[in-house]
Amino acid sequence: MKESLRMIIVLTIFAALSGGVLGWFNSYTEKRVEMNKLRDLQESLQAVTKMDPKTDTYENLVKEKDFEVYRILSGTETKAYAIVGEGNGYQDKIRLIFGVTPDFSEIIALKILEEKETPGLGAKIESPEYLAQWSGKGADSPLELVKEKPKTRYQVQAITGATISSTTVVNIVNKSLERARKLIKKEEGK
Amino acid sequence: MNLWKEFIKGWWKDNPVFVMVLGMCPTLAVTNTVENAIGMIAAVAFVLIGSSFIVSLIRKIVPNQVRIATFIVVIATFVTMADRYLAAFYPSLSKALGPYVPLIVVNCIILGRQEAFASKNGVIASLLDAIGMSIGFGIALMLMSSVRELLGAGTWLGMKVLGSWYIPWQVMVLPAGAFFVLGFLIWGFNSINKAFSKG
Numbered sequence: 001m002k003e004s005l006r007m008i009i010v011l012t013i014f015a016a017l018s019g020g021v022l023g024w025f026n027s028y029t030e031k032r033v034e035m036n037k038l039r040d041l042q043e044s045l046q047a048v049t050k051m052d053p054k055t056d057t058y059e060n061l062v063k064e065k066d067f068e069v070y071r072i073l074s075g076t077e078t079k080a081y082a083i084v085g086e087g088n089g090y091q092d093k094i095r096l097i098f099g100v101t102p103d104f105s106e107i108i109a110l111k112i113l114e115e116k117e118t119p120g121l122g123a124k125i126e127s128p129e130y131l132a133q134w135s136g137k138g139a140d141s142p143l144e145l146v147k148e149k150p151k152t153r154y155q156v157q158a159i160t161g162a163t164i165s166s167t168t169v170v171n172i173v174n175k176s177l178e179r180a181r182k183l184i185k186k187e188e189g190k
Numbered sequence: 191m192n193l194w195k196e197f198i199k200g201w202w203k204d205n206p207v208f209v210m211v212l213g214m215c216p217t218l219a220v221t222n223t224v225e226n227a228i229g230m231i232a233a234v235a236f237v238l239i240g241s242s243f244i245v246s247l248i249r250k251i252v253p254n255q256v257r258i259a260t261f262i263v264v265i266a267t268f269v270t271m272a273d274r275y276l277a278a279f280y281p282s283l284s285k286a287l288g289p290y291v292p293l294i295v296v297n298c299i300i301l302g303r304q305e306a307f308a309s310k311n312g313v314i315a316s317l318l319d320a321i322g323m324s325i326g327f328g329i330a331l332m333l334m335s336s337v338r339e340l341l342g343a344g345t346w347l348g349m350k351v352l353g354s355w356y357i358p359w360q361v362m363v364l365p366a367g368a369f370f371v372l373g374f375l376i377w378g379f380n381s382i383n384k385a386f387s388k389g
Contacts, residue, residue: 003253003255006253007253007255007256010251010252010253010256010260011256011259011260011263014260014263014264015263018263018264018266018267021267021271022267022270022271025270025271025274026274029274029277029278030278032278033274033278033281036277036278036281118364119342119363119364120358120360
């Protein structure tokens with residue numbers, strides 16, 4: 001009896017001490033972690049919508065696990081929308097953000113937030129050469145994946161040897177655009 | 191007891207990775223670049239040294255039946271601190287290491303040293319043992335990651351080493367490359383050990 005009581009006391013004391021230490025440590029790091037997240041978001045928004053961090057502001061319209069929409073404002077005028085989308089790639093989830101013009105006619109730029117694709121093949125979706133082709137693509141009609149050089153602004157060239165990763169990126173953009181367009185229409189209807 | 195012996199045994203004779211073959215999960219998973227390896231070495235060293243110190247301090251008051259549970263609580267506390275610290279101050283490294291920092295809790299090197307050494311020895315000896323083992327782990331991970339990054343990307347710690355004539359051997363940064371390199375390094379390690387013990 002005495003032995004089991006000692007076990008309980010010792011374990012309880014150590015668990016409580018550990019909890020106390022972690023609580024203190026978390027209060028010390030939490031602010032930094034939040035700040036890092038905020039800075040990452042701002043950097044991404046600037047990269048995909050060409051917003052000017054000094055004069056433009058942004059507001060969050062939707063925040064779901066696989067879908068986020070931000071409105072970039074220059075004063076009270078909408079300058080662009082930034083959309084975050086997610087989908088299954090070859091290895092793991094691909095998460096990306098892209099900016100569109102306020103009338104949803106053109107994609108401004110695209111950036112990959114998370115991917116774990118094969119290095120040298122699927123991971124090329126993060127290469128500047130691949131991402132550059134996204135600027136200026138049409139957003140008012142679904143995009144199409146092609147193997148050769150794109151002929152229209154609704155075509156996106158796939159990466160050789162990375163069909164699944166390329167398809168996923170196009171699908172995420174098409175799906176998120178559709179969702180965002182509906183959402184904005186609803187907002188404006190109000 | 192020979193303290194110096196306790197300190198250097200982890201470097202080579204009882205190297206945690208190449209001789210004891212412990213801690214395989216981080217050894218294989220995060221040695222694709224030297225930068226990731228350095229982050230992992232620092233986190234493991236912090237956890238190992240911290241928990242060895244605490245465990246050797248409390249070894250006399252912990253009842254035998256709950257010793258493993260107590261050690262795990264101590265280890266998990268240090269791991270969580272390391273994880274939060276990386277997330278706050280090195281966000282990109284924290285992202286690259288992903289789940290492998292929280293997984294240090296179940297790293298056999300750490301629990302193994304508590305059970306085999308820190309719970310039976312004094313504070314000074316345990317600290318030296320933990321530092322020595324961290325150095326051994328560091329040597330192993332630096333060797334693994336240097337070979338993999340050099341062959342797989344032609345760089346070392348992000349710096350270009352091999353010129354543009356070199357076509358990166360992609361498989362080396364993939365999981366298969368980790369197994370290749372580990373196999374060859376253990377082979378080399380054991381061959382050297384054998385040659386010395388004969389002489």
